[in-house]
Amino acid sequence: MKILIDGYNLLHQLKFKEKIFSDKRERLICLLEDFKKINEVDITVIFDGKNQESQIRGFENKNGIKIIYSASGETADDVIIDILKKRKEKPENYAVVTSDNKIINFAYENSIRIITSESFADYLI
Helix, strand or coil: CEEEEEHHHHHHHHCCCCCCHHHHHHHHHHHHHHHHHHCCCEEEEEECCCCCCCCCCEEEEECCEEEEECCCCCCHHHHHHHHHHCCCCCHHHEEEECCCHHHHHHHHHCCCEEECHHHHHHHHC
8 A cells, every 4th residue: 555645734633742843744754654664555755845946856765754845836735646646556555644625636536545634643643
């Protein structure tokens, strides 16, 4: 199963107490690393790269968690929908973690499993 996660959408549901946003992001990645160890899944977290000046997406890999930062002029929602449009596997091999209606509607129309950020956050903590 491939899980695409709307990073900041999920992060806001977790309500971490860290004051520095990058620390919250790192804590989320650690939780996802633990989740990946227990479950046989491929996880990609997509963050808005609002302050990114680059016209290309940023990519990282931290202990098997793929991280994508949207390019200048695009949102994480755009990136998630783009990935889903270009998928090479059947829809049942994908799940999307988000509470964003644009992504939910696209996933629903394409028979892709939807997990709300609220319910996934409850499971992670």
